[in-house]
Amino acid sequence: MTDTDTTIEYQGRKTQRLKGEQRRVAILEATLRIISREGVKAVKHRAVAKEAGVPLAATTYYFKQLGDLINDAFYLFVENTQANQQQLEQQSFTALESFSYKELDEPENKQKLIDMLVDFLTAHVEGEVSRLSERVIENAFRFEATINPQLQQLVHMLHENNLSHIINFYHVFGSDDPQADATILHSLILHLEYQNIINNEFDQEATRRTLLRCITNSL
Incomplete structure (x- = not known):
């Protein structure tokens, strides 16, 4: 769960x-x-x-009520798809915990961590893009949430839940603004998923380069 x-x-x-x-x-x-x-x-x-x-x-x-049906379908969708998000979180925190604060003061160790994170994120985006029907459903719920107050609350809860883990990561790392860094990264991931789907072909090199720039600038 x-x-x-x-x-x-x-x-x-x-x-x-x-x-x-x-x-x-x-x-x-x-x-x-x-x-x-x-x-x-x-x-x-x-x-x-x-x-x-x-x-x-x-x-x-x-x-x-149809609203109950739609809301519960969203809940089931969350249950069925959160494993991928949890895997990314576990990989990221495991990578961070493999270095001491002193070790991360060394540029080469910090770069190793960045490369690991970028690899995890690139693989995550590629996996999300490959599950096209899930992304279609996800975006359909997001659009519906703009005009459905009850669903809006549920989508907001999911967003805040996912964002909180990224905020926690940046906090542990020592970011001076974990909220802003997490919001930028989370938004970028969603954009890269959408853009790769629209392009109808996963561009690994461009995706990795974009994520590398974002992570490097925030860490």
Whole structure:
């Protein structure tokens, strides 16, 4: 489970039996497939029931309001995709902890750390770009959040959760403005994912060069 479990909760009807939970998840997964093809606006009870292969009454039983269905689909999306983010965080902190503060005073050691971080980030961006349907869903939720106050709160929570780990990294490293450095890096990662998708080809060299400049300037 992710850190967001303490702040984002399922909104739809809770289930007590395994079969009921399996059907509920199937409905949410069908919702995500529809979003990946047609966007959030295409999510309707009848369309989801058809996609999930369940009676219409099942979708309205578990999710009386479409807003609950959309919000819970977002929650499931977060659960399914946060492992990649957590892996990047673990790699970054492990790399940082492999050097003492005294060792990082040496330019060659600092450069080694920077190179390691840039390698991790480049691989992360490439992995995110390769999972195109996830990025489509992610951006669909972000757009919907601009006009959906309830979803806006959930997307904001996820953003703050992800950003907090980067802030913590910069704080441990000794940045004089961890918040600003983390915001710049996080925004750059999202931009590089989007740009590589739009280019329809992952440009590893350009991605790495851009990340190297950002990390070097902030560390």
